[in-house]
Amino acid sequence: MKQLLSAKTTSSVLYFLAGIFIMGGIWALIAKLTKGEIPDPSSTWVVFKEVIKQPFQNDSDQKGIGTKLLSSLGRVAIGFGLGSLFAVPIGLVMGSSKIAMRILNPMVQILKPVSPLAWFPLGLAIFQDSPKASVFMIFICCLWPTLINAAFGASNVPQDHKNVSKAFGFSTWKYLSKILVPFSLPHIITGLRLSIGIAWMVIVAGEMLSGGTGLGNFVWEEGFNGGNTAKILVAIIIIGLVGSLLDRCFTWLQQKFSYAL
């Protein structure tokens, strides 16, 4: 069993390395074709090492990549946290009550397709502060997937479970805590996972607009304006790694809260 497991791990590592190798090859080819306009993997690696040398440097004129990453993550965390705090209960109410669904659903359907970036100037007008405006933007874009999934979960509570609640005279609180929320939880987590994915995509764009400390700002100011394309690539790699890590966390949560029925 143990051997089998390690054989499995080895093969997946090998496949991973093969993927990296192919990707690197294509990258090197593109670097050659663009005559160095896009830096090749090895020179990007040099820049990467340089960038992560002092990750948590936090001087007023010079900030490390770690500091920027944390500041981006902080904004995402606040926006995502606040958004979820609103989205989960509203979603559950929508899913449980036909009236609430009919009142709220049209608004959700209209607001959902709006690009998160469109909310940025509105946030700026409200808060007069660009970092706060990006938090506001994250907040808005985190609402919809969570809300819709929570509503879907709540509206699909099986009749069997409702019958148990009726037969034994569950109080409203018991119904919420023992039936509605546990049943909806896997759906809510799916919503949260979608939300954090969108938030992570949107924060980079938001920070490009807003400036201040953050990964988006790093891409724009140091990469593009600084004329250092390698830094853009480094940022892309870091953003990708962190994003997939966040997704992994929620996948793990999802597995933890799925019940064998």
Added chain:
Amino acid sequence: MSTSTTFEESTTEVTDRILSQVTQPEISIRVDNVTVSFKTPKGIYTAVKDIDLTVNKGEIVALIGHSGCGKSTLMGTISGMVKPSAGQVYANDKKVEAPGPDRGIVFQNYSLLPWLTVYKNIEVAVQSALKDLSSAEWNKLVEANLRMVNLWEHKDKLPGQLSGGMKQRVAIARAFAINPKILLLDEPFGALDALTKSAMHVELLKLWNLDNREKTIVMVTHDIEEAIFLADKVVVMNNGPAATIREIVEVPLKRPRNKKDIVHDPKYMEIHDRLLGLLIDKFSIDDER
């Protein structure tokens, strides 16, 4: 002279009343001219029509009929899950308006909450149905009922980790834990294999005996053997829509009943044939062309 006659009359009246109280059993459930109709997109669908049924205290009654004959609907009117369109149902001398803790229900598909352990599944029911008890009393009830169905060692498992028979025992323990006067079983053993089913029948009667045969049990089934083994009365329903009671067959077999012996009892065979005749029109395929 006249005084003595009135005295005599009054004594006979009193003895009559006392006698009638002893001999006339207490009524547990009274279904009074009940009709249930549902609104469907295709119009009004009447599931059961003009049902009259009286169940005495401590009786076991089986409702039997073909699928879709409205036996579950009829049971629903007793549990309070289904509102009759006409007529009333009285349970424990009270008109049934909604489900209540005086009627324990065991559902067709167990209906355990999959995210709660066996223990918690019963605990949450006990807490809700018997709000006035202390938490020590709740714990005692849960433990006693889980031990009764021999599942105490499995108390920390989730329903998903249990076999069908075990799940059904948890569901039965949950219904018994709230100590209802009436127990309603909706095709309780339908999903179990024949061997487990047989064991569960004995188990159910054991629990009923432990309780001095005071609980009234109404069960929906489509299994003739099950109905005869368990019940005092078998209520045979006509096919729906607008199903009515076709006949009520008494099962005067002595208790305790023995699974092995009972099938050789001529009375058993007679009842079995009678029920078969009521439920099945054709006993073999036609040979003629």
